[in-house]
Amino acid sequence: MTLIVALLIGTGLFGIGLYGAVSQTNMVMIMMGVELMLGAAMVNLVAFWRFLHPDVYAGQMFVLIVMTVMALEAAVGFGIATARFRARGSVEMEEAMELKE
Amino acid sequence: MGQVLTVAFFGLVALGFGVTVFRTSSMVRSALSLLGAMAAIGVMFLAMEAEFLGVLQLMMMAGEMTIMAIFMVMYMMDPGGLGQMEMTHQKRLSKGVGLTGCLGAVALTLLVDWGPTVASAPPPTTQVHDLGIELMSRSMLVFETAGVTILVAMVAATVVAIARHRP
Numbered sequence: 001m002t003l004i005v006a007l008l009i010g011t012g013l014f015g016i017g018l019y020g021a022v023s024q025t026n027m028v029m030i031m032m033g034v035e036l037m038l039g040a041a042m043v044n045l046v047a048f049w050r051f052l053h054p055d056v057y058a059g060q061m062f063v064l065i066v067m068t069v070m071a072l073e074a075a076v077g078f079g080i081a082t083a084r085f086r087a088r089g090s091v092e093m094e095e096a097m098e099l100k101e
Numbered sequence: 102m103g104q105v106l107t108v109a110f111f112g113l114v115a116l117g118f119g120v121t122v123f124r125t126s127s128m129v130r131s132a133l134s135l136l137g138a139m140a141a142i143g144v145m146f147l148a149m150e151a152e153f154l155g156v157l158q159l160m161m162m163a164g165e166m167t168i169m170a171i172f173m174v175m176y177m178m179d180p181g182g183l184g185q186m187e188m189t190h191q192k193r194l195s196k197g198v199g200l201t202g203c204l205g206a207v208a209l210t211l212l213v214d215w216g217p218t219v220a221s222a223p224p225p226t227t228q229v230h231d232l233g234i235e236l237m238s239r240s241m242l243v244f245e246t247a248g249v250t251i252l253v254a255m256v257a258a259t260v261v262a263i264a265r266h267r268p
Contacts, residue, residue: 001105001218002104002105002108002149002218003215003218004210004211004215005105005108005109005112006108006112006145006149007210008112008207008210009108009109009112009113009115009116009145010206011203011206011207011210012112012116012119012203013115013116013119013138013142014202014203014206015199015200015202015203015204015206016116016119016120016122016123016199016203017119018198018199018202018203019123019195019196019198019199019200020122020123020199022191022194022195022198022199023123023189023190023191023192023195023196023199024123024188024189025187025188025189025190026176026177026188027176028169028172028173028176028177029123029131029173029188031169032122032123032131032132032135032169033123035135035139036119036122036135036138039115039138039139039142042142042146042158043112043142043145046145046146046149046151046154047149049151050149050150050151050219050222051149051215051218051219052215052216052218052219053219054219054221054222054223055223057228057231057232057234057235057240058235058239058240060151060153060154060228060232060235061232061235061236061240061243061244063151063154064154064157064236064244064247065243065247067157067158067161068247068250068251070161070165071161071165071251071254072250072251072254074165074168074169075254075255075258076254076257076258076261078168078172078258078262079257079258079259079260079261079262080261080262081172081176082261082262083261083262085175085176086264090176091176094190
């Protein structure tokens with residue numbers, strides 16, 4: 001029961017994060033969407049660890065890895081945002097169309 | 102029973118803060134809402150008896166979101182949200198994608214037979230001890246790889262962000 005509740009919360013967070021990552025025009029806001037999606041993944045991993053395999057610690061270790069990924073995403077994302085802001089004066093993604101070409 | 106209610110309550114708090122992140126036009130509020138969502142996720146971990154991960158999540162997110170708030174105020178055109186600037190695009194696509202992803206995951210959650218659930222978790226001291234043993238034995242390569250990746254990301258972020266003086 002708690003497993004299903006936790007997984008459903010995870011799906012909700014994932015949906016909100018996906019919506020944010022696709023809809024926002026600002027790079028920092030897109031990163032927040034990605035963070036929410038990673039948070040959803042962590043909720044799922046902890047629920048799986050707790051309710052399916054509490055004696056196997058690979059589940060907890062995966063959560064540590066996801067936390068690392070979150071920190072890396074923030075660090076590299078802010079690095080790119082800083083470079084972009086220096087070069088163009090904004091981090092709006094609508095103005096980054098030249099990267100497509 | 103108490104566990105279900107706690108997980109559900111803090112899950113709803115996380116969802117509420119998650120919605121607020123993209124609905125408010127003030128950047129500081131947005132970052133603090135994300136901090137609220139992440140803190141609620143951390144309390145969910147505590148409720149699911151993963152004490153170490155819960156405390157780690159709370160501490161990490163408190164730091165990360167504060168930094169994020171500073172960056173957002175630095176880089177947004179309208180950090181206070183006073184000008185009611187439009188900050189979204191491809192509205193229909195994004196709603197469709199978000200809803201499809203959410204409903205797909207809900208269907209998967211409800212349709213899959215997860216098998217019998219375990220009633221009790223090991224006590225916190227055993228958990229921390231066994232997680233340490235796991236990290237230093239079977240999962241050592243993965244753990245070390247994460248460490249090296251952090252180093253690479255630090256160097257990469259610094260190199261990308263460093264000012265270039267063009268002649």
